[in-house]
Structures are given as C-alpha cells and as structure tokens.
Amino acid sequence: MSHKREEKGYIAVTTCKACGACRDVCDRDALVFEGERVIRIDYDRCNLCMKCVKVCKNGALIYVE
Numbered sequence: 278m279s280h281k282r283e284e285k286g287y288i289a290v291t292t293c294k295a296c297g298a299c300r301d302v303c304d305r306d307a308l309v310f311e312g313e314r315v316i317r318i319d320y321d322r323c324n325l326c327m328k329c330v331k332v333c334k335n336g337a338l339i340y341v342e
C-alpha cells in the first residue's frame with residue numbers, strides 16, 4: 278500500500294515488511310497498522326520527527342519533500 282499527500286513534506290509508505298521496528302519509536306502513535314503492516318501515516322498526529330524513517334531498514338517509509 279502507498280499513501281500520497283498533496284502537500285510537500287510527507288512520509289510515503291511503500292512496501293512494509295512488517296518488521297515492527299517503527300512501532301516502538303513513534304511516540305505520537307501516528308503509524309497506522311493493518312495487522313503488522315504500516316499502511317499509512319496519521320498526519321494529524323505525526324510531527325515529522327523522522328524517527329520511523331530512520332529506523333525502517335526496509336526503506337518502506339520515505340520522506341518526500
């Protein structure tokens with residue numbers, strides 16, 4: 278699943294491998310899961326701290342400027 282946002286500066290979610298690494302680093306509960314996979318970011322919660330982008334070794338979370 279992917280998520281696109283019209284505005285600049287968002288985190289695109291590509292193919293999540295369900296490793297769970299991002300779950301613990303997001304202290305704003307902004308990652309939306311479907312089972313163990315991230316399907317989108319809740320931008321009402323996300324402050325673009327980039328912790329999840331850095332921790333995702335699979336490149337499933339990409340910051341798009």
Ligand code: SF4
Nearest residue numbers: 303323324326327329
């Ligand atoms: S950028 Fe930060 S606040 Fe947004 S989803 Fe990732 S870890 Fe959570």
Ligand code: SF4
Nearest residue numbers: 293294296297299333
């Ligand atoms: S760290 Fe990346 S691959 Fe792992 S659960 Fe999060 S988005 Fe998916």
